[in-house]
Amino acid sequence: MPRPDKVAAVEEIMAEMKSASVYYAVDFRSLSVAEVTDLRGRLRAVGASLMVVKNTLAKRAAADAGLEGLDTLLQGPTALAFCREDAVAPAKVLQAFIREKKRMAIKGGYLQNRVLAGAQVEQLAVLPSREELIAKVVGGIAAPLYGLANVLTGPMRGFVVALDQVRQQKEQAA
Numbered sequence: 001m002p003r004p005d006k007v008a009a010v011e012e013i014m015a016e017m018k019s020a021s022v023y024y025a026v027d028f029r030s031l032s033v034a035e036v037t038d039l040r041g042r043l044r045a046v047g048a049s050l051m052v053v054k055n056t057l058a059k060r061a062a063a064d065a066g067l068e069g070l071d072t073l074l075q076g077p078t079a080l081a082f083c084r085e086d087a088v089a090p091a092k093v094l095q096a097f098i099r100e101k102k103r104m105a106i107k108g109g110y111l112q113n114r115v116l117a118g119a120q121v122e123q124l125a126v127l128p129s130r131e132e133l134i135a136k137v138v139g140g141i142a143a144p145l146y147g148l149a150n151v152l153t154g155p156m157r158g159f160v161v162a163l164d165q166v167r168q169q170k171e172q173a174a
Contacts, residue, residue, distance in 0.1 A: 014064050
């Protein structure tokens with residue numbers, strides 16, 4: 001008979017797995033408590049959370065949630081970063097933290113029912129953020145419209161300049 005605390009832990013992990021759009025598995029073995037707390041704060045700022053899990057409980061939660069392929073990520077000390085919004089921002093935070101501390105590693109991730117290797121998560125971290133991509137799309141749409149508006153107002157602007165020159169000539173003649 002499973003212990004009630006373990007059942008509750010499995011249910012909590014399963015709820016996080018179901019609510020998150022993407023999660024990353026991190027090997028945190030050489031981090032201090034203060035560093036883990038710092039990482040949690042950084043992830044919270046971008047809409048993600050970090051949970052240190054027992055591998056057996058996480059495997060059971062993944063099986064109960066119907067997720068396959070996570071067994072390869074759940075080896076050794078593991079923390080899961082659950083992301084509910086932007087998948088790129090937490091990956092960038094994790095990569096920046098790894099560059100800064102040099103004592104942590106990303107094991108992989110889970111995105112859209114696919115297991116990602118650590119290298120794929122690193123590639124995800126170099127992608128522009130969602131806001132940057134939206135800004136590029138809006139800029140790409142706005143640039144031709146601005147040019148079209150400029151071209152369409154050109155003849156009118158020329159006509160106004162010509163009228164102003166005629167006005168100046170009449171003032172000088174009078």
